[in-house]
Amino acid sequence: MRRALVTSLGLLAFTTAGCDRYPEDPIFAYGRALHRDGTPRSGETLSLERLEDDVFTPLTTATTEASGDFTLEMLSGDAVREEDYYRRSNRLRLALPLDADGSGTFLSFTMQDDVELPTLKPWDARPIVGSSDQGPTVAFPPAPPAPPVPETGDTLELLADDGSTIPLLPTAPEPLLWVTSGGELLWRQKGTESPWTPSPYVLEDFAAPQVRLRAASMGSWLFSPLGGESSSVYFRQEWRTGAEPLPAGTLRPISRGATCEPSFPDVCPWTDGLLTPVDFWEKETDPRFHNVVITLPQPALPRRAVVRGLYYLQGRGGKDWLVLEGSVDGEQWQSLARVVLRDMSPLEQSLRDATFGLYTEPAEGASPYGDGMLRLGVQEPVFQDVPLTPTGPVRFVRLSVESLMYDGTAPPAEFYSLSELSIFE
DSSP states (O other): OOOOEEOTTOOBOOOOOOTTOOTTSEEEEEEEBBOTTSOBOTTOEEEEEEEETTEEEEEEEEEOOTTSEEEEEEEHHHHEEEOSSSEEEOOEEEEOOOOTTSOEEEEEEEESSSEEOOOBOOOOOOOEEEEETTEEEEEOOOOOOOOOOOTTEEOOEEEOTTSOEEEOOOOOOOOEEEEEETTEEEEEEOSOOSSBOOOHHHHTTOSSOEEEEEEEEEEEEEEOOTTSOOEEEEEEEEEEOOOEEOOOOOOOOTTTTOEEESOOSSSOTTSSSOOOOEESOSSTTSOOOSEEEEEEEEEEOOOEEEEEEEEEOOOTTSEEEEEEEEESSSSSOEEEEEEEEEEOOHHHHHHHHHHHHTOOOOSSSOOTTOOOOOOOGGGOOEEEEEEOOOSSOEEEEEEEEEEOOTTSOOOBOOEEEESEEEEEO
């Protein structure tokens, strides 16, 4: 079967939209729904939703057969809308109802014509909270496997610089620990072994923290049925578990309520302990910022910094450093820490951009379960717990990111958004 190529810059070099379909023509999406133990979900009604004006609204339903299989029928115009000079795919969403323990899975996807969908099966998992001499622990199982390519489907391929091709399979899910307090994201942690022990600085003094497990896979499949229109599906599948309580934190940062630059008329939103993400600019004409400076109430020896929810503009050199500096007078700066955030080869960047760049989620309301947006790829935020090594007392602490460019320079990166910056003695 023909595989379509994606260039090393992550740009599509093909089109799969069926040009002969009329908006009133029927098209179909085929799928299967299973319980977490693998048995069929028989006789269940599933609702397909479509994103309209940033809100998902019901489009059609399907009832699962005894095997768990189902068929979603819609009109071509429901999935693809005609615009001035091109066709744009609508965002669709299909979710299982939550199990009694809060576990669930959903798909958000786009399609042009008949397609098969990944199987909807909850992740048989839950976080297990325990305790140790170092504090609370969270044990968790491996993530669910990535959706396998259907027998009738094919994949895109990345055309590497050396002329070789790499199939773009759905990304492998990773267990992601998702900690919230008061409905806001307190911490997200992946790439760690079970059990995970959150440091007391991560928990800070936030009340009633809760931890759940999340995982996600993104991918695309191609379909070329005999006698039918070629089609493709770009999908994102997410899994989530119920939440378990964690012990409340007891550490209050010395930066709580401190002033900051950029400045605000009231309390600095990045030291207020509310965890609310705040953007650095709203309009194109607004000034841009490349660092945050916290003014401590009095000189101190900072020993720890916790950065939550930082988004910044990544350079094309593939490597970034989180930089923390201290100063007595705001003029002369000493290094407190320099941590590698990202170190990717050109091929790794191309694979990431080709996989995640083809399909991005709406910022809000992506999860039907009310979970916060699970950003992946280039949109993944920075959550870092950073030991500091001061050489003397400081009154000012500066946060920035150095991002490597093609020419070998590493200028400060532009900041987009930040939730909280906490400094501890």
